[in-house]
Amino acid sequence: MLYEKLKQIKSLEQERMESTRLRVDQLIKPQGSLGKIEEIAIKLSGITGVAMPSLDRHAIIVMCADHGVCDEGIASAPQVVTLLQTLNISKRITGVGTLADPHKTKIYTIDIGVNAELNDPAVFSRKIRMGTGNISRGPAMSRSEAIKALEVGIEIAELAIKEGAKILGTGEMGIGNTTPSTAILSILTGASPYEITGVGANYPIEKLDYKASVIERAITINTPDSKDPLDILSKVGGLDIAGMAGVMIGGAANQVPVVVDGFISTIAALIACALEPNVKSYLFASHASHEKGAKLASTTLGLEPFLNLEMRLGEGSGAALAFNILEAACRMNSDMITFEESGIGVV
């Protein structure tokens, strides 16, 4: 199913984008004066294939999973917080649920690998396994589990779209997940873990070198093939990261835009784009995460975030804030009049 969906992903509809660009240039403003809002509107018409898309209903898909590498003491919070926060996210009482628009944004909370039995009707039960293996001692998961996790992402993306979402956001909850994310970034860019390892959820700065050494060990022991995204994902990745990459693939395959959140989400985007480069055309960056490796990850992905709020929470909290801006870009495209319609004539 994964490969079938990857094949469905087309490049953007260039003719539609050209006609939208023409319209945007004729809107009643100095040409180019709405900057990236104009580019967003043009890209959205290319993604959706619609002249004047509307993004009035949003979904954030939060992938929740545990990370065996927590056994190495690389996280400041105990692993059980993943379980507790998964339940809280489904109740909309955490960061993402309160920042998201209460009337327009639905949150899908997915147990894709929480290390606990979790029977709550508000959480989608799609557990692949009880958290990943400890990557500093062996692989995170098998290759087939990585594929299954990607497919969960695709499935939930398609469910959200079926239920009305015009745009998707990607979020995660997984204590310890900056560690596999930084490992992936190191493999894809060649940067040393010692240069790019950050504090995640307030891990002590004085212990960062230790955290980097665990990441280095994970890479050394697993020897992932840097040209094979599934190999990287299964050996040093995470179920949450795989699920998010799946959401991006699912959105792209269905011509639905997907908002990348912060650091973990950007890493998932790098995996999704390594599997199929056309995925990138369907993505929008939201905020510039304050996590140390975030800037390198964004630069590598090649998408510039437009929100600078020094956030580093994850959960999809930055995506939640970006939706209204993308929606506004659609309104510019559909509701602003042209110089001709105004009777001014182009000035």
Added chain:
Amino acid sequence: MLYEKLKQIKSLEQERMESTRLRVDQLIKPQGSLGKIEEIAIKLSGITGVAMPSLDRHAIIVMCADHGVCDEGIASAPQVVTLLQTLNISKRITGVGTLADPHKTKIYTIDIGVNAELNDPAVFSRKIRMGTGNISRGPAMSRSEAIKALEVGIEIAELAIKEGAKILGTGEMGIGNTTPSTAILSILTGASPYEITGVGANYPIEKLDYKASVIERAITINTPDSKDPLDILSKVGGLDIAGMAGVMIGGAANQVPVVVDGFISTIAALIACALEPNVKSYLFASHASHEKGAKLASTTLGLEPFLNLEMRLGEGSGAALAFNILEAACRMNSDMITFEESGIGVV
């Protein structure tokens, strides 16, 4: 009335901010991980004096006025565009009207000095005079006219608050208004007009030195006192700029937050803060304008914009996009649970 309002502006309620900071630190997230969203929530409680303010209704006040200096050929659009766009703004078919939330944001369009008779019930008629004088040949307006324009801003801010607005945004429409704005910036910072003059609404780059020379002449001929904001405003300013500064003073005097938009709005903020430094505590920056002098203006004001969209339209278009983010910060404060409430205990 101006001086009375200036006297009403208090410093923020420190105790309220401290108690909000305590709560924000206990919310169920790593401390500090929501970055500026946390700072926004704390500042908003200090502004409003309320533990959990809500910003569910917004107003953008668009000050429309003409600039006599257009006679020098410093704008690419003809002056009549100010009149036509004033009418269009009141119909919500321009940039600000389409980017603003259709359900939550009311737009007040004010004729504070359009150089034409304008009898439209959708536009507030508060004309001080038929545009300013040509600042490259004499003063923009008299000192008493500048005070009247500031008072119009205060009056309309108070009207919007009375009509339900919990937060105000400042916008403008005035062909040629980057010229007086750049003159004010030059006077306040000492920067040469040749270093900070930008293209405004697509003025030809090859003519920028000419535009700068007009600005330099305006400063030389009027010799404004750089320590007297009313002298600067009346000699090289604009009625739109004065009106916006008035809105900021009106918001601050009523403990209502005000969003600064782009370049012109930041210049108005510099004037308002020169009149009463406490105004600054009530202001939020929205987007980093792409106009050349904008960065210096923001740095001088000391408020860092959080949106990077390369916009340079004005009208309050950036403020329109910022409201939802400030509103989300309030929801974080009121709707997120604490660690204690969650039963996790602080981690």
